[in-house]
Amino acid sequence: MTRLAIFDCDGTLVDGQADVCDTMEQAFIQAGLPNPNRNEVRRTVGLSLPVAIKRLTPGIGDEQAAEVVACYKQLYFARRSEGLLYQPLYDGIRDLLENLRTAGWLLAVATGKSDRGLNACLEEHGISDMFVSLQTADRHPSKPHPAMLEAALFEAGVQPGQAVMIGDTSFDILMARDAAVRALGVAWGYHTPEELHEAGADAVAEHPAHLEELL
Numbered sequence: 694m695t696r697l698a699i700f701d702c703d704g705t706l707v708d709g710q711a712d713v714c715d716t717m718e719q720a721f722i723q724a725g726l727p728n729p730n731r732n733e734v735r736r737t738v739g740l741s742l743p744v745a746i747k748r749l750t751p752g753i754g755d756e757q758a759a760e761v762v763a764c765y766k767q768l769y770f771a772r773r774s775e776g777l778l779y780q781p782l783y784d785g786i787r788d789l790l791e792n793l794r795t796a797g798w799l800l801a802v803a804t805g806k807s808d809r810g811l812n813a814c815l816e817e818h819g820i821s822d823m824f825v826s827l828q829t830a831d832r833h834p835s836k837p838h839p840a841m842l843e844a845a846l847f848e849a850g851v852q853p854g855q856a857v858m859i860g861d862t863s864f865d866i867l868m869a870r871d872a873a874v875r876a877l878g879v880a881w882g883y884h885t886p887e888e889l890h891e892a893g894a895d896a897v898a899e900h901p902a903h904l905e906e907l908l
Contacts, residue, residue, distance in 0.1 A: 694855060696855055697798070697851045697857070698793055698798050698799070698857055699800075699801040699802070699856060700802050701802075701803060701860035702802055703739065703883075704860070705861045705882055706782060706786055707782055707783065707786075707814060708783060709780035711779060713738055714731050717734045717765060721761060726753075726757070729749045735883050741834070741835035741836070742766070744835040746762060773813060780814055785900060788901070789901040789902075789904060793905070794823060800824045801827070801849060803841035803865075803868070804828070804841075805829075805830045805835065812827070826849055828845050836868045837866075837871060838871070841868065842858060846874075854873075856874045858874050861880075861881065861882020861884060867892050869893075876892075876893060878892075880899050880900075
């Protein structure tokens with residue numbers, strides 16, 4: 694039976710929180726807004742950018758939110774162009790991906806990143822060719838809407854019962870539940886294991902080798 698493992702990116706495959714938090718703070722400053730709480734920024738990683746900004750600044754108008762989005766994208770692109778981004782793979786992730794493919798799993802990504810951001814990240818680590826489907830915020834509603842997972846299932850040619858969503862936030866777990874896909878959390882990301890269990894995770898992996906066991 695064909696099996697599909699769908700991974701979140703930030704907080705699951707790579708640790709990019711420092712760049713996200715720094716860029717968000719700079720974007721808020723450029724837009725004339727007070728610095729957002731850094732821990733709250735960290736907790737919004739995984740959401741589409743407009744949704745994250747509105748969560749960080751309740752009551753913000755659409756025009757000002759769009760300004761922050763534009764500032765963030767410009768600043769993040771500049772950091773990437775200047776070689777300043779630091780988003781390393783978590784220890785053990787490369788081995789996990791290779792082992793799953795050897796075992797016959799298909800792999801996919803469902804992320805709040807843009808197409809450009811995700812492609813650059815995967816290319817940086819030389820793992821782009823490992824995935825049969827890449828779903829991003831550019832083409833779908835923000836998590837936890839299930840559209841990303843539905844598209845990944847379609848592109849991989851598998852049914853929900855043949856797939857598992859793997860992520861570090863409650864947004865990932867809720868998305869999986871809405872798509873009728875098995876949900877596994879990871880403990881090394883941006884939401885706590887308790888939050889992942891409360892959202893409905895079937896289990897939470899303590900490290901990549903543990904995740905391989907669960908799969």
